[in-house]
Amino acid sequence: MLPATLLLLLNAALSVAQTRQSLSTGYVVSEQAPNPTFFTIPTASQLAISVALCSGTTDTPVPRFFVTNSSSDASPGSSGGDNVFEILLNQGHGNWSGAFPAGGVLGVEDAGQMPFEIGVSDGVPIHEVVLTPPLLGDTTATQALLFSPSFAWQTQQDPSYPNYTLPTANLSVPDAPSNPTNFTLVISPTSNALASMQQTACMLRAQKSSGTIANQSMWLRDASEWRTEYLVTGLAAKTNYTAYVIQSTYKVSGPIYFTTKSSTFSCPLVSRLPYCPSISYAMPLPPPPASQAMYDSTNLPESIVTPLLSSLTNFTTTLTTFACGRDFYSPLVSCADCQRAYRTWLCAISLPRCGDADSAPANAALLPSQAPDARNPAFPAGNTYTQLLPCLETCTATDRACPNFLGFRCPIPQFNAAQSYGVGYIDSGEEGVQGHGSTGAWGDNFGNVWCNSGQ
Secondary structure, eight states, X not given: OOOHHHHHHHHHHHHHHHTEEEOOTTOEEEEETTSSOEEEEOOEEEEEEEEEEOSSBTTSOOOEEEEXXXXXXXXXXXXXXXXXXXXXXXXXXXXXXXXXXXBEXXXXXXXXXXXXXXXXXXXXXXXXXXXXXXXXXXXXXSOXXXXXXXXXXXXXXXXXXXXXXXXXXXXXXXXXXXXXXXEEEEEEEGGGOXXXXXXXXXXXXXXXXXXXXXXXXXXXXXXXXXXXXXXEEOOOTTOEEEEEEEXXXXXXEEEEEEEOOOTTOOOOEEOOOTTSTTOOEEOSOOOOSTTOSSBOTTTSOHHHHHHHHHHHHHHHHHHTTSOTTTOOSOSSOOHHHHHHHHHHHHHHHHSOEEEOTTTSOTTOOEEEEESSOSSOTTSOTTOEEEEEOBBHHHHHHHHHHSOGGGOOOOOOXXXXXXXXXXXXXXXXXXXXXXXXXXXXXXXXXXXXXXXXXXX
16 A cells, blocks of 8 residues: 555545647637636747637736746746746737747636636747727718728739730729638627626627628628628617627627717618729718618619729829820839729718718818709719718829829819818828828727828
């Protein structure tokens, strides 16, 4: 029979062994300490260990995570030891990367009843905050149009001599990527204080999302960035919302904030126009056809589309009278750059954007308007609305990008530019002075939009 002291030591060793769970590369374990307390890490030349807290707020006590790469028999903790490193948490996330030549151990202290996830990867951490936030298109009283961060890019190849042929007016959308990133949209009234909770995917997945996703599809926005577009319905009028996008189950993008329009706002949303790939906002149109929640290229009236395409076609024809493929009017921009800038400007001025005086930020470039608008008489008559004027910079960008012989000119801020454009938001209202605008941008991640950039 073994001595009592040895039996106690064996029992202690077995107890420790039973509380250790093996971690595997490429997998995530979801646990709640204190059982198990330690996790063994496999041998590898380089691993990224990530943790994410799945409950609580950002100001509540949190567990502590310690990792060692000295051996798989160690017990890392706050008492220190050989090669013991603490994984510091920020808003519920933490990660540590390093070599594990002899394996390693992850130890957890003070977890209480806090659930958490652990991820092991031989590349970037599985749990991660995506720096690029979601993108807001626009809202109505009960709808919102949102976009995920870019997940793929479409290379724009400019034409070259001798076949210098510019894109047609009505762009063709290429086939969508065959392996798109998986995104999950989470929306909640800002009063629910999602931004004060742990900013992790497992925390957000547990929240009930507001509204109904009426349509979710991939869209080549700006003709270069593939994003997932969401049309959300069933929201409350004049309400502040917070939105996140969960990417690949464990990565978080956001938050952004937006406000729905007042209940009297009547302009419907318009998006998914190949000839104006950046357009995604409300326009002064009657309600879309029955059973359709918004306008797109399939139901936007031809009386609006045809003049726009004709203008772009005529402009392209005039532009290519210059020897674009052989001669250069600028060392910085080309005829293709000119056409792209003109397209953005033409879409912004031809497709008026509705604003809402009740929910717009202070000093936004709003103008009481009535269709048919002088810029585009094709819009149905009788619609009284508030127009968010185009940003003057959409015009000046075209002026800078295009050859002088076209005679493209923009109004001057000191005189009459503010009658038809939003002036002094991105650049200063003073002629030739840039970077001194009152906001420095046409919009922000809090849902404020000061002028229509054609985006």
